[in-house]
Amino acid sequence: MPTMKYPHLFEQGKIGSLTLKNRVVMPGMGTNFSGHDGQITDQQITYYEERAKGGTGLIITEFTSVDYEYGRAGFNQLRIDEERFVPGIHRLANAVQKYGAKLFVQLQHSGRETYSMVLGGGRQIVAPSAVTCAAIGEEPRALTTEEVKEIINKFVMAALRCKNAGVDGVELHGAHGYLINQFLSPNTNLRTDEYGGSFYNRMKFVEEIVVGIKQVCGADFPISVRLSVDEFEEGGMMIPLSQEVARRLEMVGVDAIHASCGNYNSMNTMVETMQYEQGWRVYLAEEIKKVVNIPVITVGVIREPQFAESILAEGRADFIAMGRTHIADPEWAKKALEGRDDEIRKCIVCLYCTTKSQGHVKCSVNVRAGRELEFREFKKIEGKKHVAIVGGGPGGMEAARVLSLKGYQVTIFEKDNKLGGQLNLVTAPIPKEKMNWIIQYLSNEMKRLNVDVRLNTVASIEAIKALNPYAVLLATGAKPIIADIEGNTLPIVCDYEDVYLKRKHFAGNKIVVVGSGMVCYSVTSQLEKQGNEVTLVEIPTETGSKVTAPTKAMLHNRLTTAGVKIIEDHMVSAVRPDGMLMTNVAGEQIELEADHVVFSMGTESFNPLEESYRNHFDNVFVIGDAINPGSITHAMRDGFEKAYVLEDIAINKVATAELVES
Template sequence: MKKMFPKLFEPGQIGTLRVKNRLVKAPQTTGLSNKDGTVTQRLVDHYTHLADGGAGLVIVEYAYIDDIASKSCHCQVGISSHEHIAGLGWLADSIKNHGAKAGIQIEHCGRQRFLGPPMKSASPIPWPMLYDQFHTIPEELTIDEIQVLIEAFGDAAKRAVDAGFDLVEIHAAHGYLITNFLSPFTNKRGDWYGGSRENRFRFLRQIVENCRKKVGPDFPLTVRLSGTDYEPDGMTIEDTIYYAKELERLGIDAFHISGGDHHTMIHQVSPMAMPVCYNVWAAEAVKKEVHVPVMASGSITLPQYAEDILEQGKADFITLGRPMWADNEWVKKAMEDRPEDIRPCIRCNEGCLQRSSFLGRTVMCAVNPVLGFEEDLAIKPAETKKRVVIAGGGPAGMEAARVLKLKGHDVTIYEKRKLGGYLHEASAPEFKEDIRHLIDYQIHQIEKLEIPVICEELTPEMVKAGGYDAVISAVGAEPVIPPVPGINGENVINALTILDSHPEIGRKVVVVGGGMIGTETAIDLAEKGHEVTIVEMKDAIMADCAVTDIIAYYEKIGRNRIAVIPGLRVTEVTDQGVRGVNDRTGRRTELPADSVVIAVGLKPRHAFYDTLAGEPDLEVYEIGDCVKAGKILDAFHTAYKTAVRI
């Protein structure tokens, strides 16, 4: 028995399936399949690395069940045809060859079809985001079409069995087609499949009956349900408990409980502004009413959270989505009693959602540049050992140092302030706690690898005199100071200073700049009791934020009564506040303020790199914010991909 997390590593049972521990890789789309849904080498590499990481069960991302309208997004894996079986068998066997049980999730996307028409649903109610994009209203499924889909789900489940999977999960959560029937928010039908709770459940009941008939009585069959879709007049936890009880009677072997849909995305893929373990309450509610295992899901980022959930009897299994993308060895490290070595998911949604799903790219992770490139970007020993010095100990500098040390190089970091760089400012608000875990992880890696850290500024002269083979500039960026009269007044302070040293400021505050830094600073100040106004020159604030942050931050802005004035260019700062002009209308505005906070962006520090570039017999590199002021994803990716080539 492991001393730190004993509950996590107890064996478990899902129907007839014996699972070696209580940790499950939750299904998440990767975009790593071929366009026709067939399996690729990249997809197999991805899942074998996950299986190597120690999870008892790996559930492959949702697979579309027909070739009409069930496919949700680009390069999604398919299970709609007999021709998919060969590749799926390769995938299932590869997962099992690496020590995990293999499951697969089957689904129809319903109204959440990122590929545009044809789009089918229970009722012609669009998801606003896709309506804005495609101007498509979902077609209401006819009775005949429903019968065809019921058969398609059963056929897909049978293909999974034939391919060698150990378990099939029916996706009835997150706003996909089955949820479109289950939720009164999206089901306005007047026939057998609409109206009462019993009628809304009919579609799922018939799907389960068909799947069970085709996979046999003993094959493990599970269902994923949203505890609630968090929609007005939507599906309630009482609905979900009813559905779960009925499904148990039909022979379902376990329930995977999460919440939300794409319209209420912050409840489905909760950002760091939301509480951790966000939908565990729903798993607990279902577990009290059923007699089969329940899997808890959603923002369970750290092993201690998972252990507590099991210890308190809130669930029987823990499913990990984003956390196992951030670190595929999450399970192995927890099992070896070294949680400090787990690279934590910070729930930024920047790579996995914003830059991959929404842009039609393959999966990415802000803190794990290897994701999706598990073989291509693997760390390999360097052919020639080099002496490398790194200027700057922020996230980019520390990640580069870690990779270089693992490759066998001699590495030294110079950091004049403290390890972590601007991560300290980024993690200052209470709702940014996830980043503090990332700082702890990175510093621990530097200490564990015994990488020297010298607490002073590295100069070009020191590099030239140091006999180094390579130097990496990771000196970051500095605040932009707009050329505005009064900008140096005593009542003016930079946002980074606010977040770093928390100086005394007045009660009434105007924040100039509505990007991520300005918005987060404004919310932090408002939650501490200040009266805050955000002024932004663009037509909208948060242009550089992930969509889930935008939704969560707008809720905080409303709750804290923060005034937002877009389209206003500040022309002067005075002792009494700011003056500005709307460049479209020419209207001039004066805003009174005790303190003015400047947050108009960052500019890269190029001077260090430029001074050394071209120096003979010296390799010179630039990473992180000093390449281009960006986000944590940019820091980690530029650092890793540079260091792995040295």
């Protein structure tokens, strides 16, 4: 029988006349799963269905276009602006509702936060007023009064289509700088007609949408509105103004407020980096809850059931929305309900899901996310087979987890005294907490699945032979890159592991750090805090390219405020016994005096065992950083995929060998 460990979290709740089975909400997040014309796809339905099956009370779709001609935010965006999209939304509703979850469709118009290239046909982007969004860089055309009324009708008709499709309610996307937000904000609404000027005129756009929806869909058809309670932009939406907006929305019939923040100019507050603490946005929901009687939904880096429970128990919000949490673990709600907290795979806030550089949403810690159709089940193997894994980092542990679920006996050999590999090198407090989440999850899975973990153990050929393994996976990881320059073996040369593992004493010295990326910034900060005079020579690296511009700017500001000197646009020429030589863009050489030169340029594969192991074992496979270093994303994916198809690649390997011999 399910435990009542979290009674507030799993208490029924109401939005308007709609009863939800619990207080867990999956908010709208772009996926890029839609077809080229905005139609819903089988993958999209499966993605949402898995989260409904996992126990979520309310699922809000990704932003759904009500005006594909002028309002779409990107390619492959879901849409509901024509009747032909109703059947697809109906299929989605059926898929979600059969598990007892409810479905809202999030209705959205981008306004100025899109590109003319996205709109196509030479169309200029539109907005309430011709105010350019700095993050976009394109001047929008001000909508005419007639066009404003047409867009209001498009929202209303989109909601009616949703109701006809069997959806439980709609959410109006009035946050993140999109069109509704643009009408509400004094920064972006400079109109002089009935939809601009005074507070009441700026409210009129969203109010007429709400009233129109209630008229055509019925007073009991639920509407939530997502608001950027604080845009974190001078002159924009701030808490007092948003409180007034929320009061008005309640008066005209809105059934819930979803308290978010930011816009494209303050993107790092919309989609947080690792630097943000769990639940940092909850205070915004608290401020709205002070002035309304309708439910308030909070959101923002909420990962742990106990933390979510405390928000509800303290009356700070009525519902808990968790976005990336649901990407990382679609069964979050089910596991929390059953008291299986240790089995929850928490999002580590790495932002990989936001890149969509390879087509659609993916997840570093949940390889199945966005690939549910590809990895439907963990098919059990026949007979007993043993697999040895060398290395207990994230790739090795993920492979062990999947192999165990498929019925293999698994032994991990780890030379260190703990699991986690390179993840243990993170020292900055807030990111370290998040890295510890995935280490703890995988370590707990090793115990739960009875994986034989041998710490402080070198994987000798004899020890592995004693297991008579079906396959050996080499997850030996990576080692720090040292620049291939003159003097790179001098005693003053160090790498980031020397700092993290305290192999050398760093205090009161002049230190030059070379590199870029999150680890590099962390190393630099740590050395400065230890009382050193630190200069960061930032050079392009693969790890550095993965840091978003807002995050880089924020970290640069923190380092310079702390007294770190940052040098860019220079090449590193050589290391000398007393410092380092650089070359600037003019070709001039500059010498930096230093007691230590610390390289933090990323990693390269460390794979010393493959050649010898292939002489002793039939199925040897290299995985993770040992074959392609650089990120937890690749290590986890490679570990998962190799484990998932191990029988197939082993059979193919044997067949190929036999073919070569014949």
